[in-house]
Amino acid sequence: MSHDKRYFGVVAEFETTGAILDAATKATAEGYTKVDAHTPFPVHGLERALKQGPSHVGWIVAACGLLGIVLGQLMMWWMNGVDYPIVVSGKPPYAWQSTIPITFECMVLLAAFGAVFGMFGLNRLPRLYHPIFKYSQVHRATDDRFLLSIEATDPRFDQVKTAEFLRRLGGHHVELVEE
């Protein structure tokens, strides 16, 4: 009963940011771990209420930035210093001074790629389908309602009890949503 592949989970609708924050806090306090919120705009403190923890995207950005430094240096060392050295105004073919701006640019470029695509990857985007679309009130999540979902993969999930729990928290339109 606790793990049913056919169902995505239980979704409820809340009317205010205060209500969704309260519901998210209580749901995670109850021990639910697969809790998510769907809101029309970023709600302050929601990630804390959902106990999401810090994002790991920074590490991806740092790794990509370092990679940019290494690749930029390798590129300039190979092109200017080895493959086709040209003397420009008496400077050495490869001089670290002149490589700094391009190294910086390569670092920024790859770090930005890391930020965007790392964020996509961690959010498993692009994703053309999400079971939440089967929820009857899902269109309100882009307008004036705040949705909270507790997923069926949660170890504490129970079709009846979880729905009852969300109703007790003040959720409306509590529905069991199919996968």
Place this chain on the structure above:
Amino acid sequence: MSSTTVPPIDVVAPGLQTRLPGGALAGPARACLLTGAVALGASLVGLALGPETRKQFFFSYLTAYGFALGLCLGALFFVMLQHIYRAGWSVIVRRSAENLMGVMPYMAVLFLPIALGFETLYHHWVHPIEGDAVIAGKRGYLNPTFFFVRIGIYFVIWIGLASWFRRTSLSQDQNGDPQLTLKMSRRAAPGILLFALTTTFASIDLFMSLDPHWFSTMWGVYMFAGYVLSTIAVLTLACLFLQRQGYLRDAVNSEHYHDLGKLLFAFTVFWAYITFSQYMLIWYANLPEETSWFAERKSGAWYLVGQILIVGHFLVPFAFLMSRHVKRTRPLLALGAVLMLVMHQIDLHWIVMPALHGHSPHLHWLDATTFVGLLALVFGLFLNNVRSTPLLPERDPRLVESLQFHNI
């Protein structure tokens, strides 16, 4: 006239302690002023110890003075910057900056030793060698009369701006008039323009003209980066100090330290960016009249000092202060701030001292006494300002926003 005023602090934020009890911080303030007086007195002894030590005194004093003046200038910039942006987060930190820039009038008095020693410090252009065409060409700008006229103008502008912004903010504590906030924000824009011009020219006069043959168009920005960086570090440490003493405990929290840390990080990067740009352009053009300054700083052990700056003033703090965790953890942020202050002093030493010890760095006891003396004096005067004002702008319209500030 506006009919609405910002309500008093006990209505806006009940229970928040904003006034120091009588006699609070008197001990630290007295200790600082005493240390400052003793160290500066000891430095003055150097004047009587022969011509070499006398010379050393003026150069050491100029280096230390650059540090102290930079703090007051940086604080003035910080205050005007917050007004220009109409910043909410920084309101409770702003009072510390106001009290720091309130030391500015004393900086005019403390300029006296430099005025006395200007023939020693700037002898290259005060007494130029006969037939030096470069110096002769700069005579219209670099001459003693115009030098002192300019110094006078700088101080009139700096003291004028610093005392007006501080006075206005303090009078808002009394009357809670929100119009004053708008007025300060309007005046901050021309103020910051005046600040940019005077700081640039003052940096040229005091530090670049030590080597009057040399010039760099990035000089003003380079010095400015160091001033503001050291000020952010001092403001952070001042907040930590006040909280350690038991004040501002309910006001300043990790969110504000996080933002101060961001500024510290940003100006560390900005300093490196400007410093490298200045170096790279001169390196690329490779013109003898421009490279001489760096050639001097590449000779002997000065080269090592430059390397210390690259590592300690940029690479290490860049990696260290990048972390969100470091910016929000007080002892770590304090460590970062102290590191930047040490590095800023090394930077100033590297700027000034090759003019005296051309071949190799030479640490003198006067470097220590003048530095400790001026810094202790500035901090003591700052604490006296802190003691005479509320700890934060009590009736600033954005105070509540500042108290409730949260980083995303």
